[in-house]
Amino acid sequence: MSAAPSGRRDERPASTATGPGRALVAVYGIFALAASARAGYQIATKLDEAPLAYGLSALSALVYVLATVALAGGGGRWRTVAWLAVGIELVGVLAVGTLSVLDAGDFPDETVWSAFGQGYGYVPLVLPFLGLAWLWRTRAGTGPAAA
Amino acid sequence: MPGPLTALVAATSLALAAWALWFVVRDRAVILRQLWGGAVVVGLLVVQAVVAGVLLAQGAASPDAALFWGYVLTQLILLPLAAAWAFAERTRWSSVVLLGAALTVAFLELRLVQIWAA
Numbered sequence: 011m012s013a014a015p016s017g018r019r020d021e022r023p024a025s026t027a028t029g030p031g032r033a034l035v036a037v038y039g040i041f042a043l044a045a046s047a048r049a050g051y052q053i054a055t056k057l058d059e060a061p062l063a064y065g066l067s068a069l070s071a072l073v074y075v076l077a078t079v080a081l082a083g084g085g086g087r088w089r090t091v092a093w094l095a096v097g098i099e100l101v102g103v104l105a106v107g108t109l110s111v112l113d114a115g116d117f118p119d120e121t122v123w124s125a126f127g128q129g130y131g132y133v134p135l136v137l138p139f140l141g142l143a144w145l146w147r148t149r150a151g152t153g154p155a156a157a
Numbered sequence: 158m159p160g161p162l163t164a165l166v167a168a169t170s171l172a173l174a175a176w177a178l179w180f181v182v183r184d185r186a187v188i189l190r191q192l193w194g195g196a197v198v199v200g201l202l203v204v205q206a207v208v209a210g211v212l213l214a215q216g217a218a219s220p221d222a223a224l225f226w227g228y229v230l231t232q233l234i235l236l237p238l239a240a241a242w243a244f245a246e247r248t249r250w251s252s253v254v255l256l257g258a259a260l261t262v263a264f265l266e267l268r269l270v271q272i273w274a275a
Contacts, residue, residue: 032246033253036239040261047227055223 024148026092027084034144037137038078044130045071045122066106067121073099074122077141085148093145100138103127107135158212158273162205167266169198174259180252187243187251195236195255198262202232209273220272228272232265 027035049067057064073095080092107126120129127134173194180187206229212218239258243251 028246029248029250030253031250032242033250033257036242036254037257039238040235040257043231047231051223051227 023085023089023150025084026081026089026144026148031081031144031148034140035078035082037133038074038081038141041122041130041134041137042071042074042078045074048122063121063124066102066123070099070102070106070122073102081141081144089145089149092141096138096141096145100142103134103138158205158209158218158270162201162208163266163270166198166201166205167263169194169201170259170262170266173198174256174263177252177256177259181249181256184249185252186247186249187240187255191255192240192243195240195259198259199233199236202229202262205229206233218273220275225269225272228265228269232262232269235262235265 025031045067049064049071052064052067077092077095077099080088080095083089083091103123103126106121106123110121110124111126122130122134126132173191176191176194177187180191209225209229213220213222235258239251239255242254245251246254
């Protein structure tokens with residue numbers, strides 16, 4: 011196994027699932043769990059109280075699960091899925107965050123994305139940026155030459 | 158729930174988080190001794206679950222059952238998952254995962270206390 015010169019770059023994309031990616035997958039996993047549990051509980055017990063908020067809760071859960079699986083998938087087609095899921099996540103947290111601040115009436119109960127994820131230490135707001143940055147860094151032609 | 162027990166759970170998980178943070182800063186992977194530390198936290202969580210079950214059976218409190226046990230279960234699986242991660246990723250990033258898991262356990266402990274009192 012010959013070590014590549016430091017200047018050389020691999021043409022293939024790096025795996026999204028190792029190194030820092032593993033930590034990212036872990037955080038996504040925790041949020042997938044938290045959002046799914048929250049949505050499941052809300053929908054099972056009080057869907058009619060705030061259908062919009064609980065529907066969005068379910069959507070956020072789906073997005074987190076998808077992003078977790080796609081990032082853990084490491085690359086290939088999963089990379090496209092990961093871009094989509096993390097992109098939707100970013101739009102979701104910004105849209106729901108803004109709406110929940112402007113119009114509390116439609117959001118009587120909390121979702122993970124309410125007030126930009128305030129109830130979760132604003133991690134939901136930071137996470138999509140980390141996800142996009144990580145997908146960008148591991149894209150083709152930029153990874154370290156040797157894995 | 159008994160205050161001293163929940164305080165102990167929170168303190169041990171935060172101590173584990175601090176230990177993991179130290180390893181992140183030092184660029185080190187999780188070591189076996191930290192996993193034993195995690196086992197202590199999980200042991201306390203099991204004790205806490207049993208105590209909570211007994212107290213609930215005696216009618217000491219009436220928290221939302223699905224919510225309460227959901228949090229208890231989540232707390233129980235986080236550190237074992239982080240431990241599995243530590244074996245798979247022998248870099249500083251396993252320490253980041255352990256840090257995240259330990260902080261989440263402490264955060265869930267706070268929520269448990271709130272749910273219990275509600």
